Amino acid sequence: MSVAEEFSRLYGYEPEGVWEAPGRVNLIGEHTDYNDGFVMPFALPHTAVAAFGRRTDTAVRAHSADLPGEAVVVSDPAPGASAGWADYVAGVVWALRDAGHAVGGVDVHLSSTVPTGAGLSSSAALEVVVALALNDLFSLGLERQQLARLCQRAENVYVGAPTGIMDQTASACCTAGHALFLDTRDLSRRQVPFDLASLGLRLLVVDTQVEHAHSEGEYGKRRAGCEAGAAELGVTALRDVPVAELPAALDRLSSDEVRALVRHVVTENDRVERVIALLDAGDVRAIGPLLVEGHASLRDDFRVSCRELDLVVETAVAAGALGARMTGGGFGGSAIVLVEDTLADQVTKAVTEAFAAAALTEPRVFTAVASAGARRI
Numbered sequence: 001m002s003v004a005e006e007f008s009r010l011y012g013y014e015p016e017g018v019w020e021a022p023g024r025v026n027l028i029g030e031h032t033d034y035n036d037g038f039v040m041p042f043a044l045p046h047t048a049v050a051a052f053g054r055r056t057d058t059a060v061r062a063h064s065a066d067l068p069g070e071a072v073v074v075s076d077p078a079p080g081a082s083a084g085w086a087d088y089v090a091g092v093v094w095a096l097r098d099a100g101h102a103v104g105g106v107d108v109h110l111s112s113t114v115p116t117g118a119g120l121s122s123s124a125a126l127e128v129v130v131a132l133a134l135n136d137l138f139s140l141g142l143e144r145q146q147l148a149r150l151c152q153r154a155e156n157v158y159v160g161a162p163t164g165i166m167d168q169t170a171s172a173c174c175t176a177g178h179a180l181f182l183d184t185r186d187l188s189r190r191q192v193p194f195d196l197a198s199l200g201l202r203l204l205v206v207d208t209q210v211e212h213a214h215s216e217g218e219y220g221k222r223r224a225g226c227e228a229g230a231a232e233l234g235v236t237a238l239r240d241v242p243v244a245e246l247p248a249a250l251d252r253l254s255s256d257e258v259r260a261l262v263r264h265v266v267t268e269n270d271r272v273e274r275v276i277a278l279l280d281a282g283d284v285r286a287i288g289p290l291l292v293e294g295h296a297s298l299r300d301d302f303r304v305s306c307r308e309l310d311l312v313v314e315t316a317v318a319a320g321a322l323g324a325r326m327t328g329g330g331f332g333g334s335a336i337v338l339v340e341d342t343l344a345d346q347v348t349k350a351v352t353e354a355f356a357a358a359a360l361t362e363p364r365v366f367t368a369v370a371s372a373g374a375r376r377i
């Protein structure tokens with residue numbers, strides 16, 4: 001049954017429309033978005049799909065095909081009143097209203113193919129599909145980047161996860177066949193052609209099946225550490241430290257812990273710029289070593305990797321991949337692997353076997369094709 005048909009069955013009337021928003025992987029630029037830095041995500045073909053109908057009151061009724069059961073009803077969305085997964089829906093309604101937009105109540109039925117807890121932005125997909133639908137249904141006239149910002153606010157304030165702007169922007173603004181180069185300071189963006197298939201290349205996503213969780217506190221600690229580093233250096237954000245000035249900046253910091261965080265962020269911003277230059281020059285294969293370098297930095301300096309992610313990267317590279325790195329917030333979730341088409345099966349097999357040999361849960365591997373951002377369907 002389609003999402004629209006299921007909506008009609010659940011709520012007893014036809015939905016007014018159906019919207020869709022994707023999850024993402026990040027090619028490079030990790031833990032840079034809350035440091036005013038650069039990121040380069042692209043949208044996955046996996047999406048959250050939602051049917052909507054307007055209500056005559058202000059309540060939000062939400063139902064998910066992935067969690068069958070009673071609809072969750074939030075009569076007056078406000079931060080602090082947790083309704084579990086429906087927070088991502090009610091949170092966006094709240095964020096729009098709080099910003100002064102006239103948004104009434106809605107009935108929602110949703111279904112998502114974005115794996116949850118896999119670092120692939122299933123929550124951003126949910127937020128963005130809701131924001132886009134509300135923008136259309138209530139004729140708000142907001143730009144996609146504004147919607148992404150309001151979704152981030154829902155995540156930060158309503159859900160309580162101190163994340164940056166990357167995931168929501170990726171879901172709202174990506175286009176098929178492109179990676180999105182986003183400057184998170186001024187939110188300027190550029191669509192960079194990223195058609196691997198035509199080059200005989202493939203990007204594998206390896207979901208380690210290790211659940212990650214940002215709200216657990218580690219993400220917030222890294223963020224606070226970066227802010228402390230920026231304060232010590234007297235800059236607005238770590239984005240303001242050029243890579244050429246890194247050694248001098250490190251000398252001025254008082255703790256090894258902050259030094260390592262700063263080193264990651266500054267070198268990672270530089271890696272994004274180097275990846276962009278290579279993509280612009282059509283030298284896609286040459287980004288491989290930068291992915292591996294980025295992973296080492298996240299593992300050793302930022303300390304957000306884990307045994308399973310490291311195993312994917314080590315095994316994939318040893319089996320012939322051009323490069324690999326963890327993607328997203330870390331502490332579990334997924335890694336990406338850039339590989340020649342002809343070697344994809346061999347690399348997948350090597351990773352799967354390495355997990356079996358280490359008595360780890362079998363990872364889920366799929367090919368990621370740069371797909372479209374959020375849309376009405």
Ligand code: GLA
Nearest residue numbers: 030031163164165166328329
């Ligand atoms: C999560 C957050 C993003 C970003 C990444 C790390 O996905 O939601 O804002 O900080 O982690 O790059």
